[in-house]
Amino acid sequence: MLVAPLAAGREASLRALLATMNVTPGTADPHNPIVPFAAIERLHYARLVLLDDALQVDLDMLGVPRPRLPTVLSFMGDCDGPAHEVLAELVQRAGEGLRSIFAHCEGFVADTDLLAWMQAHDRPIAASYVNWVGRTVRQIKEESALQRVLSATISRVAVNSGAQARALHAELRSFVNTEARAGRLVLTPDAPTPFMWRVAKLAHLLLVPLVGLLFLPILIVLSPLLIYLLRTRETTDPEICPRPQAKALGELQVLEDIDVSNQYTAIGAVKPGLFRRWLVSVLLVLINYACRHVFTCGFLARVQTIHFARWVFIDDKTRVIFTSNYDGSHQGYMDDFINKVAWGLNLVFSNGVGWPRTRWLILGGARIEQDFKRYQRRHQVPTQVWYKAYPGLSLHDLTRNQRIREGLENTQMSDAQTLAWLRLL
Amino acid sequence: MSAGTVELDDIQGLLRFGYKHQTQASFLLLQIKDREAARAWLASVPVTSAVTAVPSPDTALQLALSREGLQALGVADDIVNAFSPEFVSGLGSDASQSRRLGDVGASAPERWQWGAGQKVPHVLVMLYAQPGRLAAFQQAIEAQCANGFDTLVSLATSEMDGIEPFGFVDGISQPKLDWERTRAVRDQEQLAYSNLSCLGEYLLGYPNEYGGYTDRPLLDPQRDPQALLPRAEDLPAQADLGRNGSYLVLRQLRQDVPGFWQFVNAQAGGDAAARERLAAAMVGRTRQGEPVVASTQDINAFDYQADPHGMRCPLGAHVRRANPRNADLPSGEPGLVSWLKRTLGLDAQAREQDRVASTRFHRMLRRGRAYGAPVSIDRALSGAASSFDTGLHFICLGANLARQFEFVQSAWLASTRFDGLRNESDPLLGTREPAVDGSPTNEFSLPQPEGPAQRLSGLPQFVTVLGGAYFFLPGIRALRYLASARSQGSP
Structure with a gap:
């Protein structure tokens, strides 16, 4: 996932440019001249999103200083094979169009090496989920x-x-x-799975529990303290779940239910302090582990309607971006979350500022239906351009x-x- | 007010009764022309409560207001905007919503006879009367409202003996409200499907199936100094404008009875028995109301667990889409290990039955009435579609428009992917508009134990939406409050 701050005063013109890539609001024309996504055969999904810092206002409620953050452009895709190959292909097939987009970003000038710039702005993925690993x-x-x-x-x-x-x-x-x-x-x-890919997967399968084992004694010793730290926070962390503005809601809904699948992009601040920062980091490692080794063929716990999902830290781990591609309506997606995997949602998102109150990390939270629904809509960001390689499926x-x-x-x-x-x- | 009380005298009767003795009914859609006169009438209009009357009353009046109606009364903006977002934006005014609900093509709001543009009703007055009593009752009410209101539309209904125009017994699948409040107020996984539903699913101000209170307007008590309104159960310092109220969806659904029976007849090759079987498969019940999945004593006490692949009742049958009757978790072996496996999604067999779950959060209390003259099957088979004007004034009540009516309409009825199906939406209600990728939605599949599913294609549109609106059906004290000057003041 590529993240780059916008150059000052360039936002409106970028929004206008991105809109020209769409066939209906938010849905990309697969053959649009700027980035003809359909020409990249290994690309499942792609999106371009602008993320501002409006929700940082919640930090005021916590009484912590609120750093002003620039609006960033994020470009991400889900592809078969190594990402760097697909990036290179993008540069080759849509170099000019990508340049016209990134020209709105800070530090991008006429003679910038596009591929090197894109790689330099690539952010590591904290956790990612693929519905069926290996299905091209x-x-x-x-x-x-x-x-x-x-x-x-x-x-x-x-x-x-x-x-x-x-x-x-x-x-x-x-x-x-x-x-x-x-x-x-x-x-x-x-095609046979590349040998190195299998080696990497095996190494990951073994290494993560090994490292875990290494830390286990420390964790056991510290567990009373950790439980105390968790429970005191869980009982006092403020819940910030106001109703989203009707206009903002409308801007999200106009993009939805065109195809059988929909997109979801959300952003939020991690609760301040080392405890939450470390907790969410560890939990995302574990979720990534489960997604890579357990939930690889058709389901993420009970949810069978998510094509791809990912969590990415930005701004020195003070904010997290979550994106997904899912089947069905937004209302259905959220009800599935509440009714089938509220515990899983709570694990990660309860470390975000304002999340409905949890108990013991997995209870409550998203089960507080009305608070949760307002929270997730308020944190959702309209996806300016969204591409799906196989509409209707x-x-x-x-x-x-x-x-x-x-x-x-x-x-x-x-x-x-x-x-x-x-x-x- | 202690938890556990239910103020039946403050609740409109429609939440508790279907008024089946009052076989005559008429729905008046009014627009306010004189605010003061309208408020004066609403302040005193006799609204029938949910208290049991013996004998059943000769007439009953129920009343609901749209968002436009609240505004026309002069209710303060912050109060109006504290109702649910769906109620505030209304029905038929937002293209995203129409797309979601399948109100497109011939059912698009631009074509509605009422409910869109300048024709949004402000007040819905529902009149119910015992046989022969309606005309005089309606005349009297119309005379009372003449000063304050213009009549936008007066929707007549007809007595069809509990049978909807296609010829099927209607209104069997209803939730049973927990009036005694016996269900524990907590968020607890339900491992069996039940018709018993928490009051808060239909009445604002009471705990719902999650053990929580649905958002509704709560007012600073200074805005209600005479304590006209009940106080909120969860926040006793606040006046609860929603308490004892509900949201009401009204949609006029025109039914093409000849189109339906002629299509079914052609598919059945003109054979009467095959025609009945196919029609029953599409609906999921026989015309007499027997569920096709299994014959049961109580025709509202069954589920589809024994028929996961839809061999007996097609997965896409109308009543199966509208109420899939499943629990929070697919069934499995007893014991913690099995429960954990199913909860984590690691049980493949359970996953197969987990595409649709937790029906209890998506129920509706239906109170619709048929309109037009009944059409016999024989006449339907020989008649032209345009010669009959009949259908259903669909009415449902619920505390959460998004999670109940809109969810069922979009994710279950209109969806072309319900329970893993493809190329089909609800066999009765579908618009048959092709999907955006061009794939058809006008099919219907009947899974067969022996071989590939039988597939019907080319289903015509049988039901057209002619109008619709969202209303708030207030508690009776809330209605008086809304009619008073108190509701107009800013905080």
Whole structure:
């Protein structure tokens, strides 16, 4: 994720420029001449957001000094493979357009090396979630085409025996083979996971618990103190959940419910003091760990509708940006959060200034429905430009299409499995 | 006021009763033309309370106000703006909201007969009467309001014996309100679906299913020196303008009865039994009200747990979308380990049934009435659509417009991805407008145990929205307060 402060007096012109990239407010034209996102084949999602420091006003309520922060532009994307390769591709295919955008940022001049500048402004991701690790844009598009063809082709008659189900499966297989030979369907085989990527993942899998083990004795010794510090803060930290302005709410809603997926961008200040700073840092390491090793195939705890999500620290860890791409309506997304994973939300966000009161880090908080809903809307920021590579497809569609393809290629299915596969179509 | 009391004499009767003995009803949509005259009438209008009357009254009057109505009465801006954001912005005035609710195409507010632009009602007067009593009652009320109000529309209703115009028994699935306040006020996971619902889900000023109080206007007691208003249960120093009130959604839904039955008949190849079966599958109940998922003694006591794939009742059936009847957590083995696995999402089987959850936060108390002349199936099959003007004046009550009406309408009924479906929205209510990527929304799938789902395509639009508005149905003391000069003063 790239974060760069705007040059003084350039905000209005940047907003106007970003608006020209959209086909409807907030939704990017995939082929817009500034950044033709669709030309970057490995890009799932991308967004451009302006983040100001308006919410820092809450620090006044805490009685801590409020540093004035410049408005920043953030550019982020979710891609297959290493980010630096996709950045290089962006520079190659949209160099001129990106220059026209970043020319609004501080320190960007005509002879700036674009790639080097972008890399220099890249911020490390504190934690990131990917719904299905390894599912590429190409795979998604090919499997969607396969599903459409198969669903249109299949004869919808009752299947009376296992033999008949297998015959239907074989028939569809040969049909797909014919289509593939004619070039009407493409099913690229899975690329092997790069060796180094697997090594890195294994190292991460082992190292984090090892480091944890190292600190465990200290944590155990300190636990009464830590619990005391947590509980005193939890009972006294001010809750700041006023109702968002109607105008601000309208500016968010106009961007939503165009596609089956929506975007969410929010920003907030970390509660002042070392305790919260360290706590949120450690928790994000743990969440990142869980996302990398546990929640890798279709679900983040009970939530199955988040495509990508990430947490990024900015301004020397005094603020956190959270972004996600999710299926369904905003109201549905928030109700899912409250009803299914309020505990997980509380873990991280209760370290943010003003969060509804929690108990023992996971209870209360987001379960205080009305406070939480006002809080999250107030902290949400309109996403100026949002791109999705596969409009019209939800995560349920992606997973189903993946299973359709797997089943098609599997010639060893039992009768029951074959029948279940036919029902997917 | 101790926790546990319920002031039935301050609550409008509609929250407790459907007024089924009062088979005649008429809904007057009024606009205020003379503020003083309007306030004088509202200060004394006889509103029927929720106290049980024996025998059932000959007539009953219920009254609700829109945001425009509050403003026309001169209610102070800060009071108006303390109502929920959805009520303040209203229905049909915001394109984002219309998109979300599926009020697009033929149902778009620009085409409404009332409820948008200059035709937003200020006051809704609901008149209920025992057979033969309505005409005189309505005449008397209309005479009383003539000085203060213009009549925007007068919505007539018709007695169809509890059957909605398509021919199905209506109003079976209702929440049961916890009038005794027996449910504990706390935030607690519910592992079984229940019809029993906390009062605060429908009445402002009472704890809801989260154990919390829904936002509503709370006033400094200086603005209510005569203590016209109840004090807030959660904040006793404040006067509670919301207490004993509710939000009311009114939508006029025109139903194309010939279109519905002719489509179903064509799909069934003209076979009467197949036609009934298909219609029942689309609705999720037979015309007599039997749930298609299972035959039960009590036709409002069932759920879909035994039918996770929709083999018996299609996942997209109207009543399954409107009320999926699930608990907070998919069921599983007893014991802490299983609970933890399901809570963390690590149980694959539970995840399959977890796309829709926690129905208890998305219930509505429905109080709609049919209008127009009933159309028999035989006439529907032979008649042209334009020759019948019939439908439903849909009414629902709830304390949270966003989480109840708007959620059910958008995330469940209008959604093309409800419970993992594709290319379809509600078989009765859908607008059939293609999605933004061009994919159709006019299909309906019937999962089959033997092989691929049967898919109907080309469903026409059966229901068109002709008008709608959000109202506040105040407690009776709150109504008098709103009619008084006290509500006009700034803080």
